[in-house]
Amino acid sequence: MHTDDRRAADLEELGLTNYEARVYLALIRRDVFTAAEVAREAQVPRQRVYDVLEGLTRRQLAVLHPGKVAGYSAVAPEVAVDRLMEQQRRSLGRLERLSDDLARELLPTWDSGRTHTDPLDYVEVLRDAADISDRFARIQSEAERELLSFSRPPWVTPSENVAGFEASARLHAAGRTVRSLYSQDVLDDPVMLEVVRRFGEVGEEIRIAESLPLKLIVADGSTVLCDMPDPVARAGATTSLVIRHPSLAETLRMAFQSIWEQSPTLDEALKLREAATVRDAAAASAAAGAEGGAAARSAAEGGSAAVGGA
Template sequence: MQTDDRRAADLEELGLTNYEARVYLALIRRDVFTAAEVAREAQVPRQRVYDVLEGLTRRQLAVLHPGRVAGYSAVAPEIAVDRLMEQQRRSLGRLERLSDELARELLPTWDSGRTHTDPLDYVEVLRDAADISERFARIQSEAERELLSFSRPPWVTPSENTAGLEATARMHAAGRTNRALYSRDVLDDPAMLEVIRRFAEVGEEIRIADSLPLKLIVTDGSTVLCDMPDPVARTGATTALVIRHPSLAETLRLAFHSIWEQSPTLEEALKLRDAASRAEAARDSEPVEPVTVEDVAAEDPS
């Protein structure tokens, strides 16, 4: 039975219906069958077998033997298969001609459509948190030459940004640029300090800015993702924009590097914080001059 099922499936590949295939396989088992006999042999409904036999006869795969009770026999398998293959070749030829004509007819419409583009088709708006997270991970994973980011609360923990750690390690190993500016809030968050040290360990260059207006990532001088707090929606809601525009990306690169050059490294920022804490504690006992990066460097030549 399994062999018949396989052979029926092969005949279907050559263009027969399932009933036609089963009836043909039944007909080859002896010289002549009546319609009733072949229906039983092929397990095809009696009310359908006449249509099936007529179809096989019309396709020259079966022969009708007229008489008081009509009989049917199959043509030889090699002839049947050749005829099915010829039918497939003719059908394929028609499809090739049709596809060529259809392609020629559709091409002018296609060409015309290329001249009409949405002026904002390079901007994608994301509001769902899961979509934003997925796109953030994908953009980091696709970065090849440069990855720049502004990072500020609410923070993304390492377990939520595995893609960022992997991208950082990959780009560092390839000698590419991976820099991150964190807002000063990070210095008062022990958990986040541990997070950014993990990024530093895999190659991220880190500096601390006094403040940052929003979360931002710029990759390869061409793609920007900015995550903006929504001033209208509920607390914590954000709208993210993914913008693929080299000119905008270059402008934001310039802004990034301008802040980068003015910002201390993580270790310098920690020393400044500690020095400021000491100065505040001593404020009531004596005046203290403001502490600068240069003062810290002078105290600690290393």
């Protein structure tokens, strides 16, 4: 990291904004700067530098020199750091008092809540399509370590799953796990096949299962979202369950892993499909040839019988 960037980051840790840190670092390079000069030196927008300088002056980290053209200078670094530390100590003291008061106020409510439990507090039932879509996006966006999913028709279009695309890229970049099992139906859908390839390009690991019983996503080994097609309601109706239960999530992770290990990659599945198509074509051609040969033999035998009869 560039030295000034590191110093600015340290000043931000002490409570300055990025612009304030950059302007202070510029001010210490010379005795006095005008606002325009320090804006150029610190690479801060001209329209913002006046507010930044006013803030530093108010916090006693810079000194204003009035005149026809006002100038500004920095206080000595050791003084500035001491003042920032003192401001942090005061802020920390206020937070400690606030947290103590808040804890005392909330404790009675928390205690009374221990007397009420609902065995299904960890299960949420969703039936509205918009609610299901929103929760699906949130689960993907909030995943920090792992996303595992069963994907089968009806497919979610890319415009409906921007969060999934971004989550795949984010988790992959962080060295985390993002894996999807797609049912073989995807091989017959050119549009969806292209979508799957796009997910693979940003880091999603992909395999093709022979069949999948339902659509499912498991996030961070603790949260499960699954679609449960309604066998009674109108065709296409579905109910989604959000279940926050680590034991259930772990069981489904094991099921996912079992199917994953038995399933080919997307490229392998496409090669297997192509080979099967070639075999089927060859078998059909052989069958047609055999039928043609049998018909020819039958015609020849019929002709010989006719000659003999004559």
